[in-house]
Amino acid sequence: MAERQTADGTVGKALEVLDMVASFERPVRFSEVLEGSPYPKGTLYRLFQTLTNQGMLSFDPDRQTYGLGVRLVRLAHAAWQQSSLAPIARSYVDALSETTGETVHLAQLDNAQVLYLDKRNALKPIEMYSQAGKVGPAYCTGVGKSMLAFLAEDEVARVISQQSFHRFTEHTLTSEAELRADLADIRAKGFGMDREEHEPGIICIAVPILTPRGRVLGGLSVTSTTAQKSLADLAALAPQVQATANSIAVEAQNWRFPDQATDTTRTGT
Missing domain, CATH: 1.10.10.10 (Winged helix-like DNA-binding domain superfamily/Winged helix DNA-binding domain)
Structure with a gap:
């Protein structure tokens, strides 16, 4: 060999x-x-x-x-403390899950994938792939698409070039054209959705966590099942999810992830 x-x-x-x-x-x-x-x-x-x-x-x-x-x-624990949103966002994730009664995910992009940092189960837990520490695809998860939509264009192109576009369900986006159309819609609305694209029966609403200059720090989602909620039900939670994301961003900006003067303006901000 x-x-x-x-x-x-x-x-x-x-x-x-x-x-x-x-x-x-x-x-x-x-x-x-x-x-x-x-x-x-x-x-x-x-x-x-x-x-x-x-x-x-x-x-x-x-x-x-x-x-x-x-x-x-030891290294993972240090990275979680120093480079992860999880310690900063913990109380906000707790509160959002408690008030909505739904499963809440906190995530960041790890190269071209979604890394789940934290998760709070719903009052009635549901079985799904995502767990803290696991990685998932960016092109067919609500939290992945919501982060991807607000990256700078060169970063968007880089991440899209690394997607597999494997069809997980009949609703999975399987081409760059489909994904880019969805990203444009997410930028217009300010939030994204998973329409059973990764797992059958699993739906979510997701928003990016952005600094004031538009830098993507992570993403936040509220997840349910088609047996319990509709996409319209989840869309009604958008202001609450966005407010939580904004609170996380403010604390992260103040304590750990300050914007640098060299940052460039992101697409959609």
Whole structure:
């Protein structure tokens, strides 16, 4: 097997290995990762050894399996505290879920995907894919589209170019043209919707969390099911969701995510 080239060198390869191990969502044997790895056995083994020595992977000698290491837990906690909206937004997410009685999601964009930072279940919890720490597609989730709609055009183009446009349901947007039309509608209305685009029966209303200069900090959504609510019911919550997003943005602006003078004006602001 020819060794894959990466512009980020050994560090980039090591991070890819961590992603591969994490993707199994369970302890994994070296041979399982090797089967789907782009790297030769020797290179992959050296990366495993380095990551284990550094505490980024843990090794169970009895089961001969690898898992994510506790050092990653410490780093993840630090990232959550320093770079995430979650600590700032917690009380607002709590209040919005309590007053609406619905499931509330807080998210940020992670490259071309949606990273769910926090979630509060409805009074009657519903089964769905999203959980804090999981990533989802940007093109077919309400919170993803609401953030994407307010990015600068070059960022919009970059993110769209990385979307798979896989059809999850009969309502999924499956082309750039469809997505861009929806983004234009979101900019006009100020909020987006998931019309059963990612999961059957799951609908939501979502808004971006924007700084005064229009920089996208994250997104906020209220989610329900077609058995419990209609899209019109959720749309009626738009002012309340937007007010919550604005409150989060003000606190984030004051304490952790100030606008810089070099920021450029975003599309739709």
